[in-house]
Amino acid sequence: MISGQAMLAGVIGWPVGHSLSPKLHNRWIEEAALDAAYVPLAVMPENLAEALRGLPRAGFRGFNLTVPHKEAALWLLDEVDAVAQAIGAVNTVIVCEGKLLGTNTDHLGFIHNLQAKAGDLAPFKRRTVVIGAGGAARAVVYGLRSAGFEEIVITNRTQARAETLASQFDAEVVAWEKRAEALEGATLVINASSLGLAGRGALDLSLDALPKESLVADVVYTPLMTDLLVRAKAQGNPVATGLGMLVYQAAPGFAAWFGRKPAIAPGLEEWLLS
Numbered sequence: 396m397i398s399g400q401a402m403l404a405g406v407i408g409w410p411v412g413h414s415l416s417p418k419l420h421n422r423w424i425e426e427a428a429l430d431a432a433y434v435p436l437a438v439m440p441e442n443l444a445e446a447l448r449g450l451p452r453a454g455f456r457g458f459n460l461t462v463p464h465k466e467a468a469l470w471l472l473d474e475v476d477a478v479a480q481a482i483g484a485v486n487t488v489i490v491c492e493g494k495l496l497g498t499n500t501d502h503l504g505f506i507h508n509l510q511a512k513a514g515d516l517a518p519f520k521r522r523t524v525v526i527g528a529g530g531a532a533r534a535v536v537y538g539l540r541s542a543g544f545e546e547i548v549i550t551n552r553t554q555a556r557a558e559t560l561a562s563q564f565d566a567e568v569v570a571w572e573k574r575a576e577a578l579e580g581a582t583l584v585i586n587a588s589s590l591g592l593a594g595r596g597a598l599d600l601s602l603d604a605l606p607k608e609s610l611v612a613d614v615v616y617t618p619l620m621t622d623l624l625v626r627a628k629a630q631g632n633p634v635a636t637g638l639g640m641l642v643y644q645a646a647p648g649f650a651a652w653f654g655r656k657p658a659i660a661p662g663l664e665e666w667l668l669s
């Protein structure tokens with residue numbers, strides 16, 4: 396039950412009906428017995444600026460931004476921190492004395508999920524191959540650099556996008572046609588493209604050159620075990636599913652808005668997709 400003084404937060408997207416964030420945050424609210432609610436907010440791109448201004452006035456403590464608003468918000472908030480600027484997108488907004496402060500927690504979500512799945516990341520830091528150069532890849536590469544990963548190689552269908560990302564984060568680019576060869580000597584491989592998403596094509600990537608002890612991670616989480624992860628697991632590689640990235644990126648926002656650190660229980664990912 397929520398009262399008239401309930402603490403409010405939400406997620407703004409267009410469309411937003413597919414977002415798992417309301418299910419996740421409202422479970423954490425229930426577990427902590429908070430007088431709070433987290434709601435989906437369907438806002439068209441042309442209405443974003445107006446909606447952003449209205450939410451603090453309606454008592455919201457903050458919100459998440461999802462597709463297609465993450466980049467546009469950079470120009471519409473009162474302050475955007477250095478992390479969001481470097482990633483080029485805002486996913487979390489905190490209302491502070493009526494002002495909108497934007498940050499990005501996707502990189503933390505990615506690294507914390509990897510730690511939760513693989514434990515000590517030290518053995519996987521030598522050479523990382525990142526597939527993709529879109530929004531998710533930007534957060535992933537920022538996270539890898541912040542966490543001290545050494546060589547980073549980026550491969551993307553549109554090479555110019557890979558080059559822009561690589562030049563910002565001191566990474567190397569491998570041509571899309573050479574992606575399978577790039578896996579030789581890799582200690583970590585990440586699919587940060589949208590390939591593998593249910594209903595889209597699978598990622599066409601031979602794993603023959605990949606050492607068997609290398610960690611394979613995916614940011615795609617529908618299905619939880621993508622074709623890439625199924626094949627990697629079958630040949631004995633450790634794997635990290637992608638939904639944990641969504642869970643771990645959500646935790647800092649929850650803590651900032653509601654004053655509690657949420658518990659990340661075993662089985663949460665499967666429950667979210669159920």
Ligand code: NDP
Pocket residue numbers: 501504526527528529530531532551552553556587588589590592596614615616637638639640641642644
């Ligand atoms: P973008 O649209 O920004 O980027 C898409 C990426 O996929 C680009 O690198 C694009 O290459 C590549 N791609 C798309 N179609 C093809 C294709 N047919 N062949 C080769 N490459 C292709 O999307 P995002 O980066 O925002 O999202 C990517 C995925 O990550 C989505 O599935 C999204 O759901 C997931 N995601 C997961 C998160 C999590 O919490 N687990 C968080 C954010 C995203 P090109 O540049 O050539 O177009």
